[in-house]
Amino acid sequence: MSAPPANPPLNLTNIQGDILSGLPKKTQFYIFFDIKDVAKFRADLVKFVPIVKTVAQVLKDRDDIADHKRRGLPGLIPMVGVNIAFSHTGFQKLGIDDSTLTPLGDNDPFKIGQKRDAVTNLGDKTRSDGQPDWDEKFLKDLHGIILISGESHASIEKKKLEVEAIFHVHTPKASIQEIATIRGDVRPGDQSAHEHFGFLDGISNPQVLGFDKVFNPGPKPVDPGVVLTGETGDPAARADWAVDGSFLAFRYLFQEVPEFDQFLKKNPLAKDGDGKDLTPQEGSDLLGARTVGRWKSGAPIDVTPFKDDPALAADPRRNNDFAFQGEINSQLRCPFGAHVRKTNPRNDLEVPPAPINPIPIEKRRIMRRGVQFGPEVTREEKISGKTQHGRGLLFACYQSHIENGFQFIQQSWANSKTFPPFETQPEDPGLDPLIGQGVREMSGLDPLNEQKVLSLPDFIIPRGGEYFFSPSIKGLKNTI
Ligand code: HEM
Numbered sequence: 001m002s003a004p005p006a007n008p009p010l011n012l013t014n015i016q017g018d019i020l021s022g023l024p025k026k027t028q029f030y031i032f033f034d035i036k037d038v039a040k041f042r043a044d045l046v047k048f049v050p051i052v053k054t055v056a057q058v059l060k061d062r063d064d065i066a067d068h069k070r071r072g073l074p075g076l077i078p079m080v081g082v083n084i085a086f087s088h089t090g091f092q093k094l095g096i097d098d099s100t101l102t103p104l105g106d107n108d109p110f111k112i113g114q115k116r117d118a119v120t121n122l123g124d125k126t127r128s129d130g131q132p133d134w135d136e137k138f139l140k141d142l143h144g145i146i147l148i149s150g151e152s153h154a155s156i157e158k159k160k161l162e163v164e165a166i167f168h169v170h171t172p173k174a175s176i177q178e179i180a181t182i183r184g185d186v187r188p189g190d191q192s193a194h195e196h197f198g199f200l201d202g203i204s205n206p207q208v209l210g211f212d213k214v215f216n217p218g219p220k221p222v223d224p225g226v227v228l229t230g231e232t233g234d235p236a237a238r239a240d241w242a243v244d245g246s247f248l249a250f251r252y253l254f255q256e257v258p259e260f261d262q263f264l265k266k267n268p269l270a271k272d273g274d275g276k277d278l279t280p281q282e283g284s285d286l287l288g289a290r291t292v293g294r295w296k297s298g299a300p301i302d303v304t305p306f307k308d309d310p311a312l313a314a315d316p317r318r319n320n321d322f323a324f325q326g327e328i329n330s331q332l333r334c335p336f337g338a339h340v341r342k343t344n345p346r347n348d349l350e351v352p353p354a355p356i357n358p359i360p361i362e363k364r365r366i367m368r369r370g371v372q373f374g375p376e377v378t379r380e381e382k383i384s385g386k387t388q389h390g391r392g393l394l395f396a397c398y399q400s401h402i403e404n405g406f407q408f409i410q411q412s413w414a415n416s417k418t419f420p421p422f423e424t425q426p427e428d429p430g431l432d433p434l435i436g437q438g439v440r441e442m443s444g445l446d447p448l449n450e451q452k453v454l455s456l457p458d459f460i461i462p463r464g465g466e467y468f469f470s471p472s473i474k475g476l477k478n479t480i
Pocket of ligand 1: 199339343435
């Protein structure tokens with residue numbers, strides 16, 4: 001662990017909690033709302049802002065929880081937190097000029113909204129009427145989102161009632177209308193922190209200068225302005241009220257888990273990259289690890305390509321310390337298209353031939369949050385290999401520019417069969433095997449036959465989403 005580089009301190013009491021620190025969560029409500037009455041909403045917001053959890057409060061909660069554990073005290077410390085964010089249509093409804101949030105004008109993803117972006121740039125499937133093939137509730141204009149996060153269903157239910165009372169929901173004085181409420185839950189038992197395909201998630205998030213105190217080896221730390229608007233490293237000129245906020249890209253992503261498992265079972269690798277024979281189970285596990293770029297334990301295959309290493313996975317000083325070094329033209333250890341290599345190509349873009357990324361790779365980093373939704377896979381689903389119950393990821397990520405972060409990663413990396421481009425390599429990497437939208441093919445899955453291309457069914461299906469802006473506390477108090 002190295003000493004943190006100097007950077008101006010951030011005002012942690014002014015920044016909403018989920019952005020830098022991640023609201024502590026076992027369970028979360030994502031409440032999508034419309035503003036019904038602007039004057040009433042403003043009056044109600046005054047009562048709501050004091051319950052918004054800031055980064056400073058999240059850090060204090062964490063200290064309290066650690067202290068509680070250290071002293072061996074019984075029970076749980078309540079840690080319910082609430083955050084709020086608005087879409088462009090929400091700002092329009094409020095009569096707020098958000099032009100400094102949309103430097104790309106009519107092409108700005110925040111301005112056009114994700115419904116249009118899904119069709120024009122993200123590659124989502126469309127219906128005959130030209131709308132994305134999403135759930136109806138996401139085809140409406142959503143003015144905002146309220147996030148409620150906590151340690152138990154009882155505590156988030158209670159907080160939801162408190163929030164609804166503030167906005168007089170379900171009464172004639174209601175200032176907002178709930179369009180959709182989705183509950184997400186961390187998965188049970190030893191699958192906690194693992195997404196529904198079974199892989200440990202939330203390992204590689206950017207380390208932020210001026211915020212993080214300990215820097216683990218891995219990708220270079222980023223300027224706070226990569227995540228926060230108006231901070232050092234954000235090139236755009238923001239209005240005062242829009243400083244210390246962040247764009248929240250939300251995606252409602254369904255995962256076809258039995259189908260993914262069947263795919264791995266039907267296509268086991270016969271040998272690993274050293275030519276060692278594999279059992280069918282080992283062959284399926286290796287194939288799965290090569291689609292993600294990590295073993296289910298979280299261990300990176302760039303470091304331990306053919307054998308899982310749970311001890312490495314559990315060590316934060318080692319589990320993110322890799323850069324596809326020395327294999328810029330090789331898929332032996334990790335396929336070019338593996339989800340983590342596509343979404344954070346690390347050294348692939350640092351070395352020639354690389355006038356392919358006009359801005360430094362650090363500016364493409366996103367702060368991933370989100371939580372799983374839906375039940376565990378049932379016995380019937382395992383046997384049939386067919387999804388019968390909806391489940392997946394309430395994907396959420398923060399960044400200071402959607403066009404540099406989420407939108408770029410999805411459109412220009414995950415959906416591009418030629419990314420990352422290596423002139424000396426005959427085969428195209430193919431799409432991101434998890435999130436890539438389009439003709440889903442990928443090379444490099446077989447380490448001994450890198451050119452071999454495998455067709456991939458859809459494993460992840462987008463059914464909704466929106467872009468929101470999560471303002472600072474000052475912004476909420478003085479402008480909104
Ligand atoms: C990393 C799963 C959607 C971007 C990961 C990891 C897993 C995973 C297992 C490795 C653990 C880690 O490094 O934290 C999934 C699943 C998804 C999904 C199951 C959908 C259901 C997305 C989307 C994006 C994205 C939509 C952005 C467009 C990333 C990034 C990383 C990552 C940037 C970190 C890469 C790194 O720094 O090494 N994801 N992901 N993911 N994912 Fe996803």
